[in-house]
Amino acid sequence: EPEVTQTPSHQVTQMGQEVILRCVPISNHLYFYWYRQILGQKVEFLVSFYNNEISEKSEIFDDQFSVERPDGSNFTLKIRSTKLEDSAMYFCASRPRTSGSYEQYFGPGTRLTVT
Amino acid sequence: GQSLEQPSEVTAVEGAIVQINCTYQTSGFYGLSWYQQHDGGAPTFLSYNALDGLEETGRFSSFLSRSDSYGYLLLQELQMKDSASYFCAVRDGNFNKFYFGSGTKLNVKP
Numbered sequence: 654e655p656e657v658t659q660t661p662s663h664q665v666t667q668m669g670q671e672v673i674l675r676c677v678p679i680s681n682h683l684y685f686y687w688y689r690q691i692l693g694q695k696v697e698f699l700v701s702f703y704n705n706e707i708s709e710k711s712e713i714f715d716d717q718f719s720v721e722r723p724d725g726s727n728f729t730l731k732i733r734s735t736k737l738e739d740s741a742m743y744f745c746a747s748r749p750r751t752s753g754s755y756e757q758y759f760g761p762g763t764r765l766t767v768t
Numbered sequence: 769g770q771s772l773e774q775p776s777e778v779t780a781v782e783g784a785i786v787q788i789n790c791t792y793q794t795s796g797f798y799g800l801s802w803y804q805q806h807d808g809g810a811p812t813f814l815s816y817n818a819l820d821g822l823e824e825t826g827r828f829s830s831f832l833s834r835s836d837s838y839g840y841l842l843l844q845e846l847q848m849k850d851s852a853s854y855f856c857a858v859r860d861g862n863f864n865k866f867y868f869g870s871g872t873k874l875n876v877k878p
Contacts, residue, residue, distance in 0.1 A: 684864060695871055696803075696811060696855060701864040709865040744810060755799060755859055757866070759810035 655679045657760035659745050665766045669734050674763045676728045676745030685728045686746040686757060687720065689713070696744070702728065735767045770794045772856055772869035779875040780846055788841045788872045790856035798859040800832050800839045805871070806852045814841065814854075843874070851876045 658677045666672050678685050687699040700710045700720055707720065719731045728747075732739055742764050746757040772792045780786040790800065799818040803811035815823055817832035817839060829842040843850055853871040860867060 686866075688868075696805075696857075696868040698866055698868070703864060709860075711865075755801060755816055755866075756813040757811075759812065761810050 657745055657747055657758050659743075659760035659763050661763060662761065663764045663766070665768065666735055668737060668767055672732050672735055672765065674730045674732075674743050674745075674765070676730070676760055677726050678728055678745065678747030679749075679758055680726070681749060682747035682758070683750045684708075684748045685722070686748075687730045688744045688746065688759075689741040690744065690762075691741045699730070732765075735765075737767050740765060740767045770858065770860065770867040772858060772867060774854075774856060774869040774872045776870070777873045777875065779877060781877050782846055782848060784846050785842065785844045786846060786874065788843075788854050788856075788874070790839045790841075790869055792837050792839075792856070792858050792869075794837075794858050794860060794867070796860055797834065797837075800830075801857045801859070801866070802828075802830055802841045803855045803857060803868075804852050805855065811855060846876050848876050848878070850874060 660675045685702040688696050690696045698711050700714045701708045717733050721729050742762045744762045745760040748757045774790050801816045802814040804814055805811045815830035817823055817830050822831045827844045832839040853873050855868045855871045857866050857868045
């Protein structure tokens with residue numbers, strides 16, 4: 654069964670460094686998302702992406718964040734200058750256009766630790 | 769703004785029925801989803817309600833009342849593997865933005 658994959662599974666970085674989190678959505682899906690989840694807390698929407706551009710973003714998604722779909726398969730989230738409070742699990746998700754249930758398929762996540 | 773309220777924790781015994789409630793306040797509303805998340809895992813989709821009423825999928829059912837801004841997830845014949853966190857999520861007025869509740873931790877005991 655097709656699944657969303659994410660790399661790396663765990664990233665440790667120093668405050669102020671740039672990180673790129675990578676995702677490979679399911680191949681025939683058209684909508685892509687990034688979420689984050691601070692340990693023990695709720696899943697927070699960051700950004701959605703459709704037709705090669707951002708369709709929605711949250712207040713969390715400020716100028717430090719950017720997303721790209723550099724080729725037909727990868728979907729990346731870049732944090733330019735990480736802060737301690739960026740430490741969280743980052744989930745990528747995708748969904749097909751035809752899903753009347755708006756079911757999102759989540760990847761296993763990347764745990765980002767900022768020291 | 770958006771707000772979703774769920775109980776933080778629920779405990780039930782194996783074989784029982786449990787209901788997890790979700791009330792929401794949103795500027796626009798297009799549908800309510802439910803996701804399951806085991807510790808250390810990714811959220812997995814359970815159900816979606818766009819219209820009022822009950823949707824049944826096996827042991828899980830989900831209900832929506834748009835006039836009351838309220839929904840619930842009903843889990844029947846509880847199994848130990850149902851121990852997990854359950855999140856409700858609303859699809860905002862704009863079609864591609866989703867807000868999650870804080871989650872309900874379900875503990876299933878033998």
